[in-house]
Amino acid sequence: MRLEPIANPSPVRRLGLPVLALVATLGVAMLLALVAGANPFAVLGQIATGALGSRLAVLETLNRATPLIFTGLAVAVAFRAKLWNIGAEAQLYAGAIMAVVLGTGALGSPWVLPVSALAAMLGGAALLLGPVLLKTRLGVDEVVTTLLLNFIMLLFVSYLLEGPMKDPGGMGWPKSTPLIPEARLPRIVDGLRLHWGFALAILAAVVVWVIQTRTTLGFEIRAVGQNPEAARFAGMPVNVVLVKTALLSGGLAALAGWSEVAGLKGHLSSDLSPGFGYTGIIVAMLALLHPLGVVVTAIFVAGIFVGSDAMSRAAGVPTYIADMLLATALLFMVLAILLTKVRVVRG
Amino acid sequence: MSEIIDILLSASFWAAVIRIASPLILATMGELICERAGVLNLGIEGIMVIGAFTGWMAVYQGMPLWGGVAVAMAAGMLFGLLHSTLTVPFGLSQHVVGLGVTLFATASASFAYRLMLPEVTSPPKIDPFRPLDIPILSDLPWLGEALFSQTALTWAAFAVAGIVALMLYRTPLGLAVRAVGENPAAVEAQGLSVTGLRMGAVIVGSGLMAVGGAFLTLSAFSSFFFEMVNGRGWICVALVVFGAWKPGKALLGAILFAAFDALQIRLQQTELGVVLPYQLFLALPFILSILALILMSRRAEVPAALMVPYNKGER
Numbered sequence: 001m002r003l004e005p006i007a008n009p010s011p012v013r014r015l016g017l018p019v020l021a022l023v024a025t026l027g028v029a030m031l032l033a034l035v036a037g038a039n040p041f042a043v044l045g046q047i048a049t050g051a052l053g054s055r056l057a058v059l060e061t062l063n064r065a066t067p068l069i070f071t072g073l074a075v076a077v078a079f080r081a082k083l084w085n086i087g088a089e090a091q092l093y094a095g096a097i098m099a100v101v102l103g104t105g106a107l108g109s110p111w112v113l114p115v116s117a118l119a120a121m122l123g124g125a126a127l128l129l130g131p132v133l134l135k136t137r138l139g140v141d142e143v144v145t146t147l148l149l150n151f152i153m154l155l156f157v158s159y160l161l162e163g164p165m166k167d168p169g170g171m172g173w174p175k176s177t178p179l180i181p182e183a184r185l186p187r188i189v190d191g192l193r194l195h196w197g198f199a200l201a202i203l204a205a206v207v208v209w210v211i212q213t214r215t216t217l218g219f220e221i222r223a224v225g226q227n228p229e230a231a232r233f234a235g236m237p238v239n240v241v242l243v244k245t246a247l248l249s250g251g252l253a254a255l256a257g258w259s260e261v262a263g264l265k266g267h268l269s270s271d272l273s274p275g276f277g278y279t280g281i282i283v284a285m286l287a288l289l290h291p292l293g294v295v296v297t298a299i300f301v302a303g304i305f306v307g308s309d310a311m312s313r314a315a316g317v318p319t320y321i322a323d324m325l326l327a328t329a330l331l332f333m334v335l336a337i338l339l340t341k342v343r344v345v346r347g
Numbered sequence: 348m349s350e351i352i353d354i355l356l357s358a359s360f361w362a363a364v365i366r367i368a369s370p371l372i373l374a375t376m377g378e379l380i381c382e383r384a385g386v387l388n389l390g391i392e393g394i395m396v397i398g399a400f401t402g403w404m405a406v407y408q409g410m411p412l413w414g415g416v417a418v419a420m421a422a423g424m425l426f427g428l429l430h431s432t433l434t435v436p437f438g439l440s441q442h443v444v445g446l447g448v449t450l451f452a453t454a455s456a457s458f459a460y461r462l463m464l465p466e467v468t469s470p471p472k473i474d475p476f477r478p479l480d481i482p483i484l485s486d487l488p489w490l491g492e493a494l495f496s497q498t499a500l501t502w503a504a505f506a507v508a509g510i511v512a513l514m515l516y517r518t519p520l521g522l523a524v525r526a527v528g529e530n531p532a533a534v535e536a537q538g539l540s541v542t543g544l545r546m547g548a549v550i551v552g553s554g555l556m557a558v559g560g561a562f563l564t565l566s567a568f569s570s571f572f573f574e575m576v577n578g579r580g581w582i583c584v585a586l587v588v589f590g591a592w593k594p595g596k597a598l599l600g601a602i603l604f605a606a607f608d609a610l611q612i613r614l615q616q617t618e619l620g621v622v623l624p625y626q627l628f629l630a631l632p633f634i635l636s637i638l639a640l641i642l643m644s645r646r647a648e649v650p651a652a653l654m655v656p657y658n659k660g661e662r
Contacts, residue, residue, distance in 0.1 A: 002659045139643040159626040318461035323454030
C-alpha cells in the first residue's frame with residue numbers, strides 16, 4: 001500500500017472521518033462494557049447521566065475540565081510548533097508549588113492572587129526552558145527529557161510535603177499547609193462549586209487563539225511547526241520561536257496546578273493531578289490543536305472521567321474504561337485526520 | 348568514602364546490579380531494534396506495563412513461569428503490531444502514536460486487572476523464578492553470590508543482548524534492518540519490503556519490552572502493582588541513546604545505570620541517607636538519564652532515517 005495526497009478533500013471527508021473516529025470509540029466502549037458483563041447501552045447512558053445528568057454532575061465535569069483546558073492548551077501550543085512537551089505534569093506541579101509558596105502568608109490581599117499566578121507561570125516556563133535549550137543547543141530529544149522531569153518533579157513534591165511544606169496539622173497525611181483565604185480563587189456563583197479557575201481557563205484559550213491567529217509569534221509558531229528548515233531559510237529565528245513557545249506552553253501548564261490549588265483544593269498534595277498533564281495530550285489532539293476546540297474537548301474528556309466514575313459505582317465496570325476510551329479516541333483520531341488528507345492506494 | 352568502597356566490594360551489591368539491570372537490558376534491546384529500523388517506539392513504558400501484567404496474570408491463572416513469559420511476549424507483540432501499523436504504512440507521528448500506545452496499554456492493564464480481581468485490596472503473589480543453582484560456580488566464594496545466583500530470566504536477558512548483537516551485525520536480516528533505518532529507499536531498490544522490515548522490527552522489539560516488564564512481576568517482585576514500571580521504559584529510551592544505538596554499549600549502559608541504582612539504595616542506609624532526603628536518591632536514576640543524554644548528544648550516531656516515515660514513490 002502507498003499513500004497519495006488528496007488535492008481537494010471534500011467536506012464529507014474532512015468532517016465525516018473525525019466523526020467516524022468518535023463513533024468507533026463509542027463502539028469500543030460498548031465492546032468493553034460487554035466484556036465486563038454489563039449492558040452496553042446502559043453503560044453509555046450511565047456515563048452520560050453521570051457527566052451531565054444533574055446540576056451537581058455538570059459542575060463536577062466543569063471543575064474537572066478546568067486543569068485539562070490549561071494542560072490541553074499547553075500541549076496544543078507546543079505541538080503546533082512540533083515541540084514535544086510531554087512534561088505538562090511536572091509544569092503543573094511547578095505552578096501548584098508556587099501557589100503554596102506565595103499563598104500561605106508570604107503575601108496578602110490584593111496582591112497574592114495575581115502575583116502567585118504570575119510566579120506559577122514563570123515556574124512552569126522555567127521548567128520547560130531547560131529541555132528546550134538542550135534541544136536547540138545540543139539536539140537532545142525533548143520528549144525523553146520532559147518525561148524524565150515528570151518523575152523528578154513528583155519526587156521533589158513528595159520531599160516538599162514531608163519536609164519544608166508539611167502541614168503540621170495534617171495528621172500524618174502528606175499535604176501542605178493550607179492557603180490563606182485571600183489566596184483562594186473565589187467561586188463564580190455563591191453556593192455553586194465552580195471556581196474562577198474555569199473562567200480563567202476559557203480566557204486563556206481565547207488569549208492563545210488571538211496569539212495564534214493575530215500575532216507574528218503565532219505565524220512563526222505555525223511556520224516552524226510545518227517546516228523548520230523552510231522557516232530558517234526564510235530568516236525566521238527558529239530557536240527563539242521554540243523558546244518563546246516553550247515559555248508559553250510551560251506557563252499554561254503551570255496554571256493548571258495553580259488553579260487546582262488556589263481554586264479547588266486549597267493545599268498541595270502528591271495526588272493533586274491524576275495525570276492531567278498526560279491527558280492534556282489527548283485533549284489537544286482531539287481538538288486538532290485548536291485552542292478554542294481545547295475547551296470543548298476538555299469538557300468532553302472531563303465528562304468521560306466524571307461519568308465513568310458514576311457509572312462504575314452503578315454498573316460495576318472498572319472506571320479505567322475512561323482511560324481506555326480516551327487512548328482509543330486519540331489513536332482513531334490521528335488516523336482519521338491523516339485519512340482526510342491522503343488516500344490509501346495499492347502498489 | 349570507605350562506606351562506598353565497602354558497598355562496591357560486597358557480593359550482594361553486584362548480585363543486585365545484575366538483577367536490576369535485567370529488565371532494563373531486555374527493554375533497551377527491544378527499543379534498540381525498533382530504532383535501528385527507523386522507528387522510535389514510545390509505547391515502551393505501556394508495553395512494559397502490559398508485559399508485567401499479562402505475564403503475572405497468566406502465571407496466577409496456573410500457567411508455568413515460562414508460559415507467563417510467552418504470554419507477555421505475545422501481548423507485547425500485539426501492541427507492537429498496533430504501533431507499527433499506525434507509524435509504518437500510515438506514517439503517523441511516532442511521538443503521538445507512541446504516547447497513545449503507552450496510554451492505551453497502561454489503561455488496558457488497569458482495566459483488565461480490576462475486571463479480573465474486582466475485590467482484592469492487595470494483589471495476590473505468585474511463585475516467581477528462583478535463583479539457579481549452578482554446580483561449582485554457584486558455590487564459588489564471592490563470585491558465586493555476585494554472578495552465579497541469578498534467575499533463568501536474568502540469564503535470558505544477557506543472552507538476548509548477545510543474540511541481538513549477532514543478529515544485527517552478523518546476519519543478512521540484521522543488515523537489512525540496519526539499512527532500513529539508514530536508507531529505506533536503497534532497501535526498497537534491493538527488492539526488500541521497507542514496511543515488512545520496519546513492522547517486523549517494532550513487533551519483535553515490543554515483544555522484548557514486554558518480557559522486560561514481565562521480569563518485574565515474574566522474577567523481581569512476584570506481584571503486580573499499577574505503578575511498578577515507574578519510568579523504566581523512558582530510562583531505556585535514554586539508554587539506547589547513551590549506548591549510541593549499539594547493543595554492546597547499551598548493555599554496558601544498562602549495567603552502569605543499574606550499578607548507580609543499586610548504590611543509591613544502599614547509600615540510603617548510610618549517614619548520607621540521614622542527611623539527604625530519600626527522594627533525592629530515588630530521583631538519581633532519572634537525573635542520571637538526563638545527564639547521559641546530554642553527555643552523548645554531541646557524538647550520537649543517530650540512524651539517519653529515525654522518525655522519518657517512508658512512503659513508496661515519494662522522495
